[in-house]
């Protein structure tokens with residue numbers, strides 16, 4: 025079906041009665057550097073299937089983030105959706121409903137000067153070729169106008185143009201999943217306002233009031249996590265089996281006899297990995313086991329429900345779900361009577377449990393939670409491992425997971441390690457707290473339904489891909505030279521995996537990705553074979 | 561012009577000046593209380609947080625250390641102050657991220673600071689004149705300084721506000737998002753400034769302004785200098801602006817304190833037995849969930865919602 029789109033979209037167009045507000049075209053997107061500057065280097069953009077349009081909100085840009093059939097089918101359903109949305113908005117602006125973020129939300133809604141200083145900081149807006157709908161202020165302004173017009177006394181008189189109808193709500197719902205909550209825009213706002221937070225709040229309204237959220241985050245993510253034990257669907261038994269398998273693998277490949285501790289009482293550390301690691305990148309938890317064993321750390325894993333999966337998808341869309349999962353993590357630690365929780369290489373799990381959930385914990389639930397990165401640096405710095413940097417003598421760059429770096433200020437430990445063990449380490453530009461998101465942030469990495477992955481790889485991850493190509497510009501076109509993007513975060517790795525596949529970056533140019541612990545183990549002198557698969 | 565509908569505008573002027581000052585201060589207190597009265601929010605800091613000793617320059621935090629919770633955390637107030645001043649005085653973020661706008665907005669804000677200095681010097685001059693001696697006031701050349709601030713202030717602010725208005729209209733992305741109130745605020749300021757120019761033309765050395773201020777600080781309301789009708793209009797508009805500021809977006813100088821200090825730079829951990837922990841307990845036990853989503857336990861407390869999972 026040929027779909028007409030609006031040529032220059034305005035804020036007030038959000039409720040416009042057109043099938044699809046925007047139609048993206050490859051030629052509009054931000055150009056990529058060599059060797060991706062030639063035509064034919066990436067697939068064209070596609071349009072949604074007609075049958076998708078009936079059930080899902082393809083009304084924004086044709087892509088589907090919310091993969092549950094929530095499109096109203098008649099006038100009554102449309103009206104009900106509008107009413108329930110307004111009810112939700114009231115609760116979002118109330119102390120009882122939203123004490124968690126009320127002050128930041130209201131400040132961001134009240135004070136925006138519409139100066140647009142924040143726009144250029146947004147990788148999604150810039151990558152898209154500056155499409156208006158992706159401007160950080162676009163969705164914020166819509167929410168602001170709806171609030172002023174429909175929920176304030178003076179609203180009718182002074183509010184600015186916006187129409188609250190089903191189209192508006194469908195598009196706003198999707199728009200909440202066109203921002204990775206990276207908060208790069210917030211760093212540039214002269215007034216300290218937070219468009220990333222507004223995205224988060226819109227997601228919360230949809231989830232908490234209407235029960236609407238992408239399946240991978242809510243139904244298969246957070247809910248399954250609480251019920252079965254892991255968002256991956258892995259049960260405690262399944263988890264123990266995988267750990268056994270990892271032990272055998274370490275023995276077989278590297279001749280090391282390591283007993284990975286599970287449910288050891290009174291250890292110093294409960295280490296929690298993102299359970300996705302066990303399934304997709306088991307070499308990472310294995311590397312931790314090798315390092316901790318060698319360094320003589322007192323540690324354990326937990327096989328308690330939720331206790332073996334560090335993810336907390338609640339942090340992206342629903343505060344109650346965030347709190348539920350965080351409490352379960354703490355319960356697992358309490359049961360084992362450990363001194364502290366250390367979170368493995370998973371960015372959002374870092375932020376969720378250490379920072380955001382900090383103010384829902386109290387009394388005996390308030391136990392120390394820390395990042396694995398300072399600990400890894402401590403081990404490397406104190407020479408507890410016998411490392412030979414020449415084993416990592418290939419170009420390495422570092423991706424800074426937003427959640428660990430910009431949002432937690434853990435910047436140096438990972439750099440210190442790479443500087444010490446990777447002779448060809450080079451920074452991306454910009455890096456550290458000013459990094460660009462991998463494009464998988466806020467749940468995007470696990471949202472694999474319908475055409476969403478295409479949008480993610482083409483738009484959300486585009487800036488990161490550009491940075492990576494630039495960081496390796498000296499050897500990028502030489503497939504003989506492996507190039508390693510170190511990403512100490514499971515979700516970032518997931519996004520990189522899909523991006524590299526989309527652009528065929530590994531098959532064409534030997535651009536690899538992986539964790540930090542893996543690189544450390546690769547440098548260990550007593551390993552007979554290289555630890556990193558692509559070196560074998 | 562000094563009598564409108566039988567009301568002595570001129571006599572009312574000093575009184576309304578006092579009223580303006582009071583309403584303005586009350587307004588600021590109201591805004592302060594409104595924002596500080598909001599419940600404790602979850603942590604949502606954003607790095608760089610400028611009070612991390614030795615880590616500010618690269619945006620690091622105390623969480624870069626193993627066992628940070630066992631140490632006593634320290635904050636560098638000077639670093640925080642430095643960052644605040646850079647932002648307040650030089651509008652650092654606009655300078656870094658939006659240079660074309662910076663030239664205009666710096667002129668505008670710099671002009672406002674000059675006008676505030678003009679007010680301040682006028683005030684000091686008047687207080688000295690009334691309560692010490694006029695000679696002291698003249699020795700430290702307050703009148704000269706006062707003129708400098710006044711002229712630079714009014715010119716810079718006016719050029720700035722006109723520039724901001726033009727930019728708002730001319731720049732697609734700003735126009736598209738600007739609302740009625742955004743224009744109203746700028747036009748209001750412009751009108752006050754234009755009437756200010758008229759007042760300036762009849763009082764180029766600010767002698768009337770000084771007399772007026774002397775009257776205000778000495779509480780001698782009968783000693784009102786003779787004012788040009790347009791000067792009176794200017795004073796009235798200026799008073800209305802001051803009254804309006806706290807209730808408008810122009811109170812962003814207060815809002816900013818909260819967005820930075822209370823949110824983006826608020827990295828205070830919840831330590832066992834701390835005030836934060838006490839507040840967390842209160843909130844989480846007290847507030848009831850109003851949400852209707854199928855996974856919510858409506859009307860049960862936050863704590864019950866968080867700890868009871870099906």
Ligand code: SF4
Nearest residue numbers: 136137139140142213
């Ligand atoms: S930079 Fe801040 S004030 Fe300016 S448009 Fe963006 S959010 Fe609004």
Ligand code: SF4
Nearest residue numbers: 146203206207209220
């Ligand atoms: S949080 Fe990140 S993705 Fe979202 S609007 Fe801001 S810069 Fe863009």
